[in-house]
Amino acid sequence: MLKVGLLGAGRIATVHAKAITAHRKSTLVAVSDMIAENAKQLAANFGCEVRTTDEIIDDPTIDAVLIATSTDTHSDLIERATAAGKAVLCEKPVDLSLERARACQAAVAQSGRPVMIGFNRRFDPNFSAVKAALAGGEIGKAELLSITSFDPSPPPVSYIKVSGGLFRDMMIHDFDMANFIMGETPVSISAVGSSIVDPEIGIAGDVDTAVVTMTYADGKIAVIKNSRRAVYGYDQRLELLGSEGLLQAQNMLENTMVKSTVAGVTGAKPTYFFLERYMPAYEAEWIAFVEAVETKSTFPVTLEDGVTALAMAEAANRSLELGRAVLLEEVAPVLA
Amino acid sequence: MLKVGLLGAGRIATVHAKAITAHRKSTLVAVSDMIAENAKQLAANFGCEVRTTDEIIDDPTIDAVLIATSTDTHSDLIERATAAGKAVLCEKPVDLSLERARACQAAVAQSGRPVMIGFNRRFDPNFSAVKAALAGGEIGKAELLSITSFDPSPPPVSYIKVSGGLFRDMMIHDFDMANFIMGETPVSISAVGSSIVDPEIGIAGDVDTAVVTMTYADGKIAVIKNSRRAVYGYDQRLELLGSEGLLQAQNMLENTMVKSTVAGVTGAKPTYFFLERYMPAYEAEWIAFVEAVETKSTFPVTLEDGVTALAMAEAANRSLELGRAVLLEEVAPVLA
Amino acid sequence: MLKVGLLGAGRIATVHAKAITAHRKSTLVAVSDMIAENAKQLAANFGCEVRTTDEIIDDPTIDAVLIATSTDTHSDLIERATAAGKAVLCEKPVDLSLERARACQAAVAQSGRPVMIGFNRRFDPNFSAVKAALAGGEIGKAELLSITSFDPSPPPVSYIKVSGGLFRDMMIHDFDMANFIMGETPVSISAVGSSIVDPEIGIAGDVDTAVVTMTYADGKIAVIKNSRRAVYGYDQRLELLGSEGLLQAQNMLENTMVKSTVAGVTGAKPTYFFLERYMPAYEAEWIAFVEAVETKSTFPVTLEDGVTALAMAEAANRSLELGRAVLLEEVAPVLA
Amino acid sequence: MLKVGLLGAGRIATVHAKAITAHRKSTLVAVSDMIAENAKQLAANFGCEVRTTDEIIDDPTIDAVLIATSTDTHSDLIERATAAGKAVLCEKPVDLSLERARACQAAVAQSGRPVMIGFNRRFDPNFSAVKAALAGGEIGKAELLSITSFDPSPPPVSYIKVSGGLFRDMMIHDFDMANFIMGETPVSISAVGSSIVDPEIGIAGDVDTAVVTMTYADGKIAVIKNSRRAVYGYDQRLELLGSEGLLQAQNMLENTMVKSTVAGVTGAKPTYFFLERYMPAYEAEWIAFVEAVETKSTFPVTLEDGVTALAMAEAANRSLELGRAVLLEEVAPVLA
Structure with missing residues (x-):
């Protein structure tokens, strides 16, 4: 059972929460959001805890992190989550700055952890x-x-x-x-x-x-x-x-x-x-993510694609x- | 939360189990089937208990019964479940015998409990x-x-x-x-x-x-x-x-x-x-059933329709x- | 060049006149109609003569007759035209009376001339x-x-x-x-x-x-x-x-x-x-008629079909x- | 009745010959082509004379000229036909040289005769x-x-x-x-x-x-x-x-x-x-040409469009x- 932390509790995060909880092999452990009320409501709807982003990333029992926060935070969170050893699915785009995205790519390469980008289509x-x-x-x-x-x-x-x-x-x-x-x-x-x-x-x-x-x-x-x-x-x-x-x-x-x-x-x-x-497509994306994590195979959409x-x-x-x-x-x- | 007992664990029962467990306002409590292995497997997949049909019908904490057994048992089970005060959703057809179905209709009328027939289309x-x-x-x-x-x-x-x-x-x-x-x-x-x-x-x-x-x-x-x-x-x-x-x-x-x-x-x-x-359509059918039970309104498909x-x-x-x-x-x- | 007489000058006759005149191998010689004005106008539009039905049927230089008159005249005209040795294309239905139609069928059989019925579809x-x-x-x-x-x-x-x-x-x-x-x-x-x-x-x-x-x-x-x-x-x-x-x-x-x-x-x-x-379809029907007459082969729609x-x-x-x-x-x- | 001369007897000229002869208000008088055999065959199929291009352009009884020759001749023929007072329908493109086409446009402007370009679509x-x-x-x-x-x-x-x-x-x-x-x-x-x-x-x-x-x-x-x-x-x-x-x-x-x-x-x-x-579309194009000539109104596609x-x-x-x-x-x- 893949234990998942969800960063972000907005509209797209809710879409992902549905896919995570519907999957037999994944469970939604916790959600974080800058707006406490959003996190609280998503947690209530999907039966998970509200935590801070740090608590999610630092929790060694959490296997995977889904990043559905605002774009300007993506690169940082990808770097922190991979450094903490998580499997990561991050919403598109990687960043608004190509330079920053490529720096992120370099950092992730060092972590050795794979990142999947959410090109759901x-x-x-x-x-x-x-x-x-x-x-x-x-x-x-x-x-x-x-x-x-x-x-x-x-x-x-x-x-x-x-x-x-x-x-x-x-x-x-x-x-x-x-x-x-x-x-x-x-x-x-x-x-x-x-x-x-x-x-x-x-x-x-x-x-x-x-x-x-x-x-x-x-x-x-x-x-x-x-x-x-x-x-x-x-x-x-x-x-x-x-x-x-x-x-x-x-x-x-x-x-x-x-x-x-x-x-x-x-x-x-x-x-x-x-x-x-x-x-x-979001459901199929999550199924592909879980399967790739489980079988340690390459993600079907990579950070390089992003x-x-x-x-x-x-x-x-x-x-x-x-x-x-x-x-x-x-x-x-x-x-x- | 509507507590539901499922009679039958075959192909169509599995369809209904999905709809019951996916609905925020209903929970699948137990399943029964003549073939023990079928019941066991459905229970494992959807996280409910295996019980006998009698145990389900006699359990006063169960609010609704979904009948997905073979056709020859429908009339009996409808009568027993309504007599026990359950809300009932029964798969089509009511019976192969029109006479028997009409006797069932009369019995149900006396129970005062509503029955919905599963014309999912x-x-x-x-x-x-x-x-x-x-x-x-x-x-x-x-x-x-x-x-x-x-x-x-x-x-x-x-x-x-x-x-x-x-x-x-x-x-x-x-x-x-x-x-x-x-x-x-x-x-x-x-x-x-x-x-x-x-x-x-x-x-x-x-x-x-x-x-x-x-x-x-x-x-x-x-x-x-x-x-x-x-x-x-x-x-x-x-x-x-x-x-x-x-x-x-x-x-x-x-x-x-x-x-x-x-x-x-x-x-x-x-x-x-x-x-x-x-x-x-099966999901929408279940949503309509739950809503009608909750609001005590007439079922959109009645035993008379069946x-x-x-x-x-x-x-x-x-x-x-x-x-x-x-x-x-x-x-x-x-x-x- | 197939010389054609057209019996009738109404709406459907006009359709046929177009097909006859558009075909390289057929020419519209004459038209008849109970309403003189209709015949006159069709003749003007398609460049042919106005004659009586008798004159058309009796003209030995006319090879084929297209019957587009009112239904009650069909059987008679089929009989007369085949007796005069014409190839015949007659609009549907053969007759309103099955008995009369079958009598017509018998008469035509004796003439040995083929008749095609206008099931254009x-x-x-x-x-x-x-x-x-x-x-x-x-x-x-x-x-x-x-x-x-x-x-x-x-x-x-x-x-x-x-x-x-x-x-x-x-x-x-x-x-x-x-x-x-x-x-x-x-x-x-x-x-x-x-x-x-x-x-x-x-x-x-x-x-x-x-x-x-x-x-x-x-x-x-x-x-x-x-x-x-x-x-x-x-x-x-x-x-x-x-x-x-x-x-x-x-x-x-x-x-x-x-x-x-x-x-x-x-x-x-x-x-x-x-x-x-x-x-x-009317054009293709006429092409098929002309070809069958030319090659002396069976009509694709027969009087029996009618x-x-x-x-x-x-x-x-x-x-x-x-x-x-x-x-x-x-x-x-x-x-x- | 618009009397028409057709310049060219190839594939596209045949298309136009059909449209010209099918129109009640136009008649195909003559055709010319560099390849005598082509002109002869088109003339036989559509019942018109074979003439030289000069004879067609110089014939004062011909009202309109349809130019369906090779592209490199279009500008010249447009200029000559308009100078001779004909209404002209010319196949696209006007010319391969923009400069030549614009010179043609200037010459035509002086003739005062309208030219339609065959953008059939x-x-x-x-x-x-x-x-x-x-x-x-x-x-x-x-x-x-x-x-x-x-x-x-x-x-x-x-x-x-x-x-x-x-x-x-x-x-x-x-x-x-x-x-x-x-x-x-x-x-x-x-x-x-x-x-x-x-x-x-x-x-x-x-x-x-x-x-x-x-x-x-x-x-x-x-x-x-x-x-x-x-x-x-x-x-x-x-x-x-x-x-x-x-x-x-x-x-x-x-x-x-x-x-x-x-x-x-x-x-x-x-x-x-x-x-x-x-x-x-070719038939509708010709209908529009004939109507514009008849009513002396502007062509729906002009030389300028070309x-x-x-x-x-x-x-x-x-x-x-x-x-x-x-x-x-x-x-x-x-x-x-």
Whole structure:
């Protein structure tokens, strides 16, 4: 039985608490949060103790730590938890600073403890079906990948200001998805973006609509489209053209009802947001984490994956600024 | 906290055990089964005691009993559990004998305790969306209902022999679904059937493929199609034509991936069988049961619903035998 | 070049005139109609002469006659045109009277001239793809066929009164479709029906909503659903369950646009009515007629097919009246 | 009756000959082609004369000229036909040289005769439904447009060498589609591309897979994806995210049959290539041309539209070469 400490008690921490307590082989021992009330409520709902972060990290009977705190604390907590010998699952992104993330990576390497980064979408049954079909040779070799990733509505501008920007906060999932599907990192990254959804987002220095194009060493191309607003719901699709066919992962819908009237033929909308769409993915992510810890095998998403996605976000930022393609090695010379 | 005793430890009992233990407001106290090993294993998996059926029914601290034993025991157990003051959720069908089921209904009426019958499909989000859309006037008045309900593969002939026949064992769900959607019972029932899937099923005195047509007092019509074999998976659809449109509940698919190759455009199959398709419905069913017990309100599916569906199966059997339409009141005069 | 005379100049005659003039190997020589103005206008639009029906039938230079007049004239005109040595394509139904149709069949047999009946739906690319896939063994053996056939809106009650009733006027297409797909005629036919769309239709002695169930010698089953009103458009679908899969022919839509908004995900409606849906089928029908005449091969739809479908309509009428299954041989002893 | 001369007798000329002869208000008088045999055969099929190009242009009784010759002759023929007072419909692209095309534009302006460019896709019912829905305010303001345009298989390398390259030969349709949907030209264009489908195409100096991203003055973004090979057929889709929803134009399929077996649920492929997909669009294009000539109104696609699309292709070429975004005004200063 894997004994787990949960750092953070907010919305995403609650998602993880569900997955931890639902798993036969893991138990939630304790939770910590800066806001005492949050920790207390999560503890009550899931039947665990409230402790401080230090108490959790220092408890030798706790095997694993799940980090679901604010992004600016991730690197520190990863370093402290691995130094204390814990297996770690940390929410994305590793950090807003690529430099800090890479320092963290170095520290973790010294600890010898593995860290898994919470790119939950890799565990979505639809995207993983695409990955499996490609791996099975069902469409020959990959040539052109398109990822569509739209949120239902933009977050408050106050959040935008501390988010690190669309590329690090939102598209980072799609950078990782491209890496997951393509099985390699791109050579070059070009970004365009604007704040057409909400000019206030532009005033805050960010974009709300963006397209990033990436090229690979052998000529493959990937394109990622992001918007902070799709009023019909969470739009999460991808399609991959290969030498022998096309694979598409389409949206999951709220239900399968179709209504035909004089006004047209209407079906349900996509599931509303990430909690609805990706709850099964969060559960599968936790199952994969527990299994990897148990069998001492490599995590399916590594700290290096987290740092790579961050470097791609950095390159996209620079491309947007410079109006030209940016090589990934310009941003992260050691990686390339 | 609702304290629950589970009678039966087979496949469907396991489904219910999941729903009971996942609910914040209910706890699984004990399980009984004729096969000791089954009870032991379920108890181990869900952390409850193994007891005898008598011990469960006689325990005054147990509030509710879920009956998931073989059909021939349902009526007895319903009577005993309600006499002992329990709230009861019993799997369908109530009984294979309409006479016995109606005697049970009378006994329960005297106990004053409510009984809910496990027509789980009423809680499927797709079918309930159709019900809600009809109730909301989205297609005007109902006129013509079609239910398609195919199993992936036929059960062993040994099971067929004790099943009570396709109408009582399989189509009973669809009879209840027609009642749920239409909001009333039919006047007349006509059945055709054959054993084209497996002649052994015919030799055993049953059909494996059947179509039942039902007419209603105001001219509405319903048609139900059943087959014991759809090699592509569990096919569970319905469509309802109304004066102002059509509502369709389509299958749920294993995933949303679509593959386009020279061979065509291929999507995933329907979820394989009832465990995959209806797990959310079983959970919603249990939530509705707990809520009704808690608020002392009427169950959303009653013992009368169970008896009515059984009477419709009886009428279908008689129609198949006689080659003519059979009035529901011929079979169940008091109901009509 | 096949020289063609067209009898009738109404809506369906215009459809045929388009197909005749579009074909490289046929030319429209003349048209006749009881209403002189109709004939005149069709002749002007398609560049042919106006003549009397007698003049057309008696003209030895005319090779083929297309009969698109009112149903009550079909048998007479078929007899006269075949007696005059013409190849004949006649609109469905052959006649409203089964007895008269069978007399016509006998007369035509003596003439030795072939007659094709205008069951255009056999030439629809979607239904013929189902037929081809079944013939190619793609779903094993046929077991259960469902045909859904709804008109967008009911005709005037004045038309209903002379139509011969829903089974002979509307469902006759579906009877022929069942024969086309199944490749054999049913043994037994059961019908239910009501006038729920428009009580005036009931007062006129007809039904507007009906379900017919048919059984075959080897246990196959077919079910046909008809409604005179589907407000969302012409609903023309079928599905066939076989031992190794399911084939479905779905509706054709006005366009492929899909709109996703807060109100849901909406696509186009089915093409509005038979002119839109079946224009390609009418063209393919004419191509098949010309080819069969040219190569002196059997017509793909024969007069016998027309008489059989009429007998099935007759059996459905009788079943509706008697409330029991009617054997096809009760209605048409020689056929069975 | 519009008297039409057709210049060219190849594959695309045949498409136009069908549309011209099918139209009640136009007649095909004569055809010319460098290859006498081609002209002779087209003339035989459609019942017109064979003449020289000069004879057609100089014939004062001919009202309109349709130019379907090789691209390098377009500018000359446009100039000569307009100088001779003809109404002109010319296939895309106007020219491979932007400079030459702009000189042609100047010459035509002096003639005062209107020229329509054959961007047939504007007349596709699916794309025009998107345009109409946007114009009708159904998704609010446009924000992010994606165009997917894949050919079924690459042309011979010999064709690639004289084609002007993917942007001028293939993506030019998509540049015009973006202009059609967005209703304005982009400010900036970024291209990536590779020859991953066939290295020989790369050796010939072209790309076979490309993504172009375009930004607009108000922050709108468009992205176009092209591939010379989609083995499953002609893939022609677009989607437009707006402030109040999403519009998608999906592929047209060969038929509506769906087959469900143990292998999955399979539907028909997209219609194979442009002749199948766009024949209705070519007919609608010709109808629009005839109507504009008849009513002396502006053509729905102008010579300026043709020149603008060519300038966008030029900008994409330059962006691909330079690895940076190129302003449209760098390429075509007068246009911007």
